[in-house]
Amino acid sequence: MVSVELVEAFRREGAVCVRGAFSDDEVALVARGIDRNLAEPSELALVASRADDPGRFFEDFRGWQRIPEFEEFIRASGAAQIAGELMGSQQVRLFHDHVLVKEPETRQPTPWHQDQPYYNVDGRQVCSLWMPVDPVDRESTVEFVAGSHLGPWLMPRTFMDAEAKWFPEGSLEELPDIEGDRGQFEILAWELEPGDVVYFHMLTLHAAGGATRRRRALSVRFLGDDATHAPRPWKTSPDFPELAALPAGAPMEHPLFPVLWKAS
Numbered sequence: 001m002v003s004v005e006l007v008e009a010f011r012r013e014g015a016v017c018v019r020g021a022f023s024d025d026e027v028a029l030v031a032r033g034i035d036r037n038l039a040e041p042s043e044l045a046l047v048a049s050r051a052d053d054p055g056r057f058f059e060d061f062r063g064w065q066r067i068p069e070f071e072e073f074i075r076a077s078g079a080a081q082i083a084g085e086l087m088g089s090q091q092v093r094l095f096h097d098h099v100l101v102k103e104p105e106t107r108q109p110t111p112w113h114q115d116q117p118y119y120n121v122d123g124r125q126v127c128s129l130w131m132p133v134d135p136v137d138r139e140s141t142v143e144f145v146a147g148s149h150l151g152p153w154l155m156p157r158t159f160m161d162a163e164a165k166w167f168p169e170g171s172l173e174e175l176p177d178i179e180g181d182r183g184q185f186e187i188l189a190w191e192l193e194p195g196d197v198v199y200f201h202m203l204t205l206h207a208a209g210g211a212t213r214r215r216r217a218l219s220v221r222f223l224g225d226d227a228t229h230a231p232r233p234w235k236t237s238p239d240f241p242e243l244a245a246l247p248a249g250a251p252m253e254h255p256l257f258p259v260l261w262k263a264s
Contacts, residue, residue: 001078002085010086010127014149014204017190018082018197022131026077027194031133033069034216037099042066044238048108048159055106055211060099061238070097074220079129079197080260086199087125089224093257095121096238098219102140102211109209110159112178114148115221116202117156118166118237121252125224126202132217136192140211142200145178146186149201166234175205222260227252 001018010016022030037060049057064070073079074094084092102108116126130142155172157164178185190198200206202221229246242256 002082007086007088010199010201011088013144013146013186013188015144015146015188015198015200015206016086017192018199020195021082021197022077022079022195024195026073027133029069030073030131030218031216033063033067033073034099034101034133034218036067036069037063038101040066049106050108050160053107055103055108056101057106057108057110058099058101058103062096063099064094064097070218073218075258075260079131079220080222082197083127083129083199083222084224084261084263087127087222087224089125090263091225091259092261093223093227093252093259095119095126095221095223095227095252095257098221098238100215100217100219102215104211104213106211106215108160110142110207111157111162112145112175112205112207113156113159114154114203114205117153117172119202120230120232120236120240120243121202121223121227122230122249123224123227125226126222127199127224128202128219128221129197129199130217130219131197132192132215133194134214134216135194136215136217137212138189138191139209140213140215141189141192142198142206142208143187143189144198144200145205146188148205149203151203153203154205166232166236178205178207223252223257
């Protein structure tokens with residue numbers, strides 16, 4: 001699945017689509033996990049859409065230790081190996097999992113953002129997969145700005161209120177107005193069927209529209225060889241209070257981040 005051309009595209013553009021990466025059984029396993037998560041949300045769960053939205057945008061984080069379907073998929077599938085080969089890493093650790101469900105007629109978009117500024121991790125060998133278990137049309141799929149993973153870091157803001165709750169105002173560059181002038185950017189996006197997956201660098205700018213039909217997806221974040229702990233003086237998204245004793249710059253060697261794959 002991971003050709004030389006795919007690796008080159010990932011490193012050049014920051015996002016690639018891998019068609020048919022997962023079997024029907026693996027997709028069904030993840031779908032069961034998402035449905036369990038919806039029925040049994042954690043304390044980290046949130047609704048990222050407004051009360052007057054005719055749909056609902058549900059998110060939850062860090063579920064793999066309590067949702068056996070997620071743990072089985074993360075450990076047993078080829079997901080981590082694909083990530084390692086795309087990143088050029090000799091080993092891959094789990095960072096966390098993230099459930100994203102947009103119910104039919106959800107208006108709330110996912111605004112343009114990078115993921116890494118929300119996290120407590122430094123390093124270049126960092127990537128995520130975004131795996132739908134429902135068909136995803138062009139209007140509801142995730143979009144990416146090609147090459148934006150090459151930098152710089154851009155100001156992270158809350159999705160609904162655009163508040164700078166992480167880095168202080170003015171400390172990072174602001175996001176460009178992508179929607180105001182889409183023609184100035186190379187935007188990548190793929191219609192997806194269950195089994196297809198998108199891998200993207202944690203600094204790649206991405207966004208998504210609402211959903212006319214149900215859109216259940218699991219995102220899994222992976223850490224490569226150069227990922228290190230970057231303690232923040234604020235609550236990260238998601239938060240890892242268990243890492244208080246892990247010093248800045250230390251490898252992410254902790255039971256929360258198990259090694260999933262090593263190059264042979």
